[in-house]
Amino acid sequence: MMRKFVLTSQMFTGSVTFGFNEDGWLNYFNNEADFDNIQHGWLLNIEKNVFPRHISQIESLAKVIKGRLEEVPPDLSFDAFWDAYGKKINRKRAELLYKKMSEPQRLKCILSIKPYQNYLGRVKWRGQADPDTYLRNENYETDWNKQIQ
Structure with missing residues (x-):
């Protein structure tokens, strides 16, 4: 079952959603935030290693951008x-x-x-x-x- 996290921040408008598979690896990413070119470049910069490819990295991203991270509860219906x-x-x-x-x-x-x-x-x-x-x-x-x- 995928675990999803929604990230919001005062540094941008909108939200970014990350989804991780059972092993903790990123398998879903949805950007509904209004990033400028600098913000996009920073997030996706491989050398800076900010983009969370594994669930263990998601909280550090939220701290760096002073954002609010909320886990979307799983559907147990x-x-x-x-x-x-x-x-x-x-x-x-x-x-x-x-x-x-x-x-x-x-x-x-x-x-x-x-x-x-x-x-x-x-x-x-x-x-x-x-x-x-x-x-x-x-x-x-x-x-x-x-x-x-």
Whole structure:
């Protein structure tokens, strides 16, 4: 799941959004700020190494420009789970189970989908569980990256 940060500052009008993948690497950048040529040059200057290519660099950028950095909360809605899971069966049952989950469980659940799907691609013999079964059996508690068979 991507983590997104919105950066604003008195040094420019508008905002800049950075998105980082599960490994912390930048995979999304949206500039809705009114930068002049000097500001663009400064931000993108490779030698100055200000542009955050990794999530570990985002806070230092905010400090340098005296900006305000806000993390955009992840979408933990049932629809976000439903879309990410992909197998569209037994929606009502899955939705009832999902609504009973705590926010940390929902986050863990959504974050576990991609590793689960990668696991299924590795083993080839196992089919994807119905979404209500995945939730009922708390399969999101499994570390799918460590599963071999």
